[in-house]
Amino acid sequence: MILVTGGLGMIGAHTALALTGFGQEVVVTSHRRGDVPSFLAGDVAVETLDMTDRDAFLALGKKYDITEIVHLAGSSPGEDPIAFFRHDLAGLLNALDAARAWGVRRFAVASSLGNYIGRPEIPWHEELALPEADLPLAIVAFKKAVEPITVQSLQGTGIEPVLLRIGSVWGPLMDPESPIITIAPYVSAILRGEKPEARYADDGGDFCYAADAGRAIALLTTAKTLPHRVYNVSSGTRSTNRQIAEALEAITPGLHLDLIPGRQSGPGADPYLDISRLATDTGFTPAFNVTTAVADYVTWRTTNPR
Template sequence: MTWLITGGAGYIGAHVARVMAGAGERVVVLDDVSSGVPGRLPADIPLVRGTSLDGDLVRSVLAGHAVTGVVHLAARKQVGESVEQPLRYYRENVGGLATLLQEVVDAGVGRFVFSSSAAVYGNPPAVDLVTEDTPCAPVSPYGETKLAGEWLVRAAGRAHGITTTCLRYFNVAGAERPELADTGVFNVIPMVFDRLTRDDAPRVFGTDHPTPDGTCVRDYIHVSDLAEAHLAAARRTAGPGTDLTVNIGRGIGVSVRELLAVIADVTGDRRAPVVEPRRAGDAPRAVADAGLAAKELGFTARRGVEEMVASAWAGWCLRHPEAARG
């Protein structure tokens, strides 16, 4: 059994590759290293540089490494950028997936795990927990490409007898170790770190949401837990050709104020945040119902927000030593 992991040199992908290899799975990575970092991978995991849009390359990797299963993480994933460049997002996220799936079908690969996102839900209704049956209404081209990707994966699976699993994960944070931390500044925790490092106060967008403390509530999952969820999903696909779609989160809501308090404890920077008006389209609450993942995958997240923030901060300080001195 050999698994091809696309995007396996990325922040999430490298954690997945390491967890799967550490569990005894044979792994090969395909990554164009546009945002991936080859040094995140140990020397014994082969890295092929390229994109899933290149059918000839995918075909050679599947054959050359006797691949029998695929974990597809490669995608562009910045919401704002997707609004500005929708054609690029559809071409790379959906077109790349279609090319990959065609080669998977032609090669007779029977197991496929798709890295989706809670962005497929858009701004979910005011419910305590978002279930897999919550209506999908993405509000960005990025979310649209993830939902379209799910449709394509399921359709190909049904048509060609491929066992498929789509993982809709919520807000990812943390790192297994500092050198594996996220290098982008697109999510709330690194965005706060960035402001603190520049000697600016963190920002809170709206304190009048219908939540206990007036700030938005989100579900955060440690990237190492997420990697373990991918391993569980990959192993589940050993069964007959079926499809499964599951949320990956902790099922625990954390408000922006609560998150900032944890960041203050970890960094020692306790300056008061700047309160700004609500942003259009921000859902007051988006927290996963994690029950189906526990039932179908035997997966439950183990790490808390404090560990996420502390490990993310260690990674940030590795790349920004001036923050540690501050």
């Protein structure tokens, strides 16, 4: 059985969905969220778990025969970065403790594309040395620390660490007013009958649809062998506000979205992740492009609040 922590969140739920689609038995944990997405109902075991409670975490091993762990659980930083680091580090260490106690085969953990901040090369690939850089958010700093902590903690155990440098994931179950990945609030405004504020046409990023991210993580979790430790998980391409606006206009009669020519920061390009290693080692290819992802998300949001 595969354990997915944070398994009722956006990325976790889509990872669990992909794993069940591969015929795997899955148990997901969640702390604050109790509602099981319709696409998972009845297909996974669900456990309420405070990640910082070591005894409760280890007790899962008495109830389930867990062979792999996908650690995606985490909190959102508040005003106190120390409190955030303390909470999420405790969760990570308890997950690693459980992996060692249970002797799992593989431990996959969420890292971030933010690890590459400071590298001028585009696209970002796994062989790049990670620079010392000023990081914009506490969560990005923590994800950068996750990698060496995980590797050091599992040394000599026979447990295989898999470091998931996850891109900007969006889709069903994400915060509909997310201030970070703003596709969702853009769609939310349209669904309310409002006209979103004009955006720069050529601004964008590496936006990976949640179903694709979940399938990529599931492939990395279940692969018989993996020749690498670090994998970029994303769409492997750059999407722009122009493409998103055109996709929304194509499925919404009479909709016209205003765009500001060019990029807000001037000439240049937004970085994105090279996923050739992921594709070579697992056979992964994204099932969604901008057009199909936008259409699928709008359909989902017409009957779901997030």
